[in-house]
Amino acid sequence: MSDDQKARRDMIARKFIEAIPHARELGMTLTDIDDGKAVIAMDYDERLVGDPETGVIHGGAVSALMDTCAGAAVMSHPAAAVATATLDLRIDYMRPATPGDRITATAECYHVTRSVAFVRATAVDADPDRPVATATGAFTIERAKR
């Protein structure tokens, strides 16, 4: 891929996140992007607490982070999708995220066909050795009409 193509793809992927109202609302920031790979972080926010006794972030907010990150990974893949949508997503919650910690998701397309991308994602808090959650999903690859 030429530098021009790469710059264009990076721009599309970044805009993809910035243009998502719900991702903005949750304060997500795209921290890294590569061919079929993306890293997105989300700061701790009391509005997202799922268990008021412990202050732990709700699993649903972690799902939104993983879904967005997986979508960004699909958009950054050289398959050059113009859009993507989630077909299915399975999330395993390994442990509660530590209250106060920023959560960082990393997603990678591990297989891509003409019309489908298979993605794996992992979310960690301040302790990167013990994942908070992992996810696998299938995403559509929508191509420009010729």
Next chain:
Amino acid sequence: MNRPEPVQVIKQRRDATLDRLIGGVPYIRFLGIQFDRRGDELTGILPYADKLIGNPSLPAIHGGVTAAFLEVTAIIELSWGMIWEDMEAGKFADDADFRPKLPKTIDFTVDYLRSGLPRDAYARARINRSGRRYASVHVEAWQDNRSRLFAQGTGHFLMPQRDG
């Protein structure tokens, strides 16, 4: 012979318990999720808001919001079933600080069937299995037509350990 309780007493007790169950969770308020109660049956309602959009060009509700809505509906349905008998026995009546412990999600799988349109969404959960320790719940979500689901999900939950 005991006379049946007046209907307003029953309704007040159930609605107050449901409010306490939901009102204590910031994330449920953040998404704006409400619950409609008919007897013991609950329907989750996700009123449309611009901040829920994931794809502005369609526009469509964010897949993460859909997943969260399904998961919240499953958790509330499980908790509601768990506390029903104690509630009906009046165990929470004197305890203003009562807040039931919530089940914890082990895993959750969402099947996206159609894009979520920019309008209100509804969800109903069915408990397929509820043991002392683990539970399995299926949730369906729709918008205009009950028979045209836009998403469904299945999750496994760890039940809170109960006293006594």
